[in-house]
Amino acid sequence: MNTTYTLPSPAKLNLFLHVNGRRPDGYHELQTLFQFLDYSDTISLTLTDDNKITLATPIDGVAEADNLIVRAAKMLEPLKSNNLGINIAINKVLPMGGGLGGGSSNAATILLALNELWQLKLPLEKLAELGLSLGADVPIFVRGFAAFAEGVGEQLVPAEPAECWYLVSKPEVHISTQEVFQSDDLPRNTKKISAFELNTDHRQNDCEVVVTKHYPEVAKLLATLLEYAPSRMTGTGACIFTACTSEQEACDIQAQLPNNIESFVAKGVNQSPTHSALETLRKNLG
Numbered sequence: 611m612n613t614t615y616t617l618p619s620p621a622k623l624n625l626f627l628h629v630n631g632r633r634p635d636g637y638h639e640l641q642t643l644f645q646f647l648d649y650s651d652t653i654s655l656t657l658t659d660d661n662k663i664t665l666a667t668p669i670d671g672v673a674e675a676d677n678l679i680v681r682a683a684k685m686l687e688p689l690k691s692n693n694l695g696i697n698i699a700i701n702k703v704l705p706m707g708g709g710l711g712g713g714s715s716n717a718a719t720i721l722l723a724l725n726e727l728w729q730l731k732l733p734l735e736k737l738a739e740l741g742l743s744l745g746a747d748v749p750i751f752v753r754g755f756a757a758f759a760e761g762v763g764e765q766l767v768p769a770e771p772a773e774c775w776y777l778v779s780k781p782e783v784h785i786s787t788q789e790v791f792q793s794d795d796l797p798r799n800t801k802k803i804s805a806f807e808l809n810t811d812h813r814q815n816d817c818e819v820v821v822t823k824h825y826p827e828v829a830k831l832l833a834t835l836l837e838y839a840p841s842r843m844t845g846t847g848a849c850i851f852t853a854c855t856s857e858q859e860a861c862d863i864q865a866q867l868p869n870n871i872e873s874f875v876a877k878g879v880n881q882s883p884t885h886s887a888l889e890t891l892r893k894n895l896g
């Protein structure tokens with residue numbers, strides 16, 4: 611009963627992000643190419659027999675009831691038919707609110723793990739559907755393959771972008787996703803492309819226009835990084851990824867960054883590290 615299972619909860623990149631229109635409910639129609647990073651929070655789960663969900667490691671600035679880890683676990687609670695509980699701990703390394711999808715990733719890791727540990731036997735499609743109400747990026751983390759996404763990000767077609775090395779840099783600003791999507795400056799009519807036109811070189815992140823206009827720090831960092839290698843914002847920012855030909859090149863560019871810029875180097879991967887670890891968890895559970 612007291613075995614602890616540990617799973618990675620990775621970051622995602624939006625290799626491009628096109629805004630194609632606005633729906634009547636105010637949400638935006640997007641086309642995006644998702645890839646995972648081999649850079650993750652670590653979530654540890656210990657089964658209990660007390661029928662309770664316990665978060666052992668609160669996250670600074672996030673109330674327990676709002677924590678996507680707890681919300682994901684509570685969503686599955688009514689679906690179990692036993693007295694199992696769960697004790698959850700997280701080692702958070704992903705910057706929050708940077709466009710890396712950390713909260714959605716945490717929620718997806720919990721959905722995937724509890725589906726196994728609580729023996730719920732839900733298909734991935736069902737977990738992705740449940741997860742969408744927690745965040746637009748939950749389905750991609752639940753499905754676990756790099757993908758071209760449409761809708762609000764829930765219609766997924768598997769894709770295989772090059773698995774290159776990235777330098778990911780976070781300007782010292784906090785950007786609200788809602789603020790970006792509500793901005794009058796957001797281009798909202800990028801022509802839809804087909805899944806056969808995924809070359810990232812000729813693509814863009816439409817949110818970059820808004821963010822670089824309103825946050826000069828982001829514009830400045832992006833301009834600096836573009837001098838070294840192709841660079842773009844992920845999600846609604848503010849993190850910027852720089853595509854490098856090697857780990858060494860990424861580290862060399864990182865060494866040039868100003869001291870106040872948080873950054874990390876990671877490899878792009880087309881299978882989520884969570885899913886590789888889940889296979890091991892399943893074997894251990896027997």
Ligand SMILES: C[C@](O)(CO)[C@H](O)COP(=O)(O)OP(=O)(O)OC[C@H]1O[C@@H](n2ccc(N)nc2=O)[C@H](O)[C@@H]1O
Pocket residue numbers: 624636637638639640642709714744745746747761762763787788791845846
């Ligand atoms: C931009 C992406 O990171 C792309 O991967 C995601 O679509 C954002 O997903 P997220 O952070 O989970 O965002 P949500 O919490 O679902 O939405 C925050 C707010 O952004 C706006 N929003 C979000 C997604 C979308 N397709 N259209 C929107 O207009 C809505 O006002 C919403 O209230």
Ligand SMILES: Nc1ncnc2c1ncn2[C@@H]1O[C@H](COP(=O)(O)OP(=O)(O)OP(=O)(O)O)[C@@H](O)[C@H]1O
Pocket residue numbers: 669671672676677678679705706707708709710711712713714716717745747787845846847
């Ligand atoms: N487990 C969690 N981890 C991170 N953030 C969480 C979590 N639970 C709730 N949140 C809230 O969600 C907000 C967004 O966090 P997240 O790191 O997912 O943003 P993001 O990377 O910008 O996501 P996206 O790319 O989907 O816009 C945080 O500012 C925090 O208030």
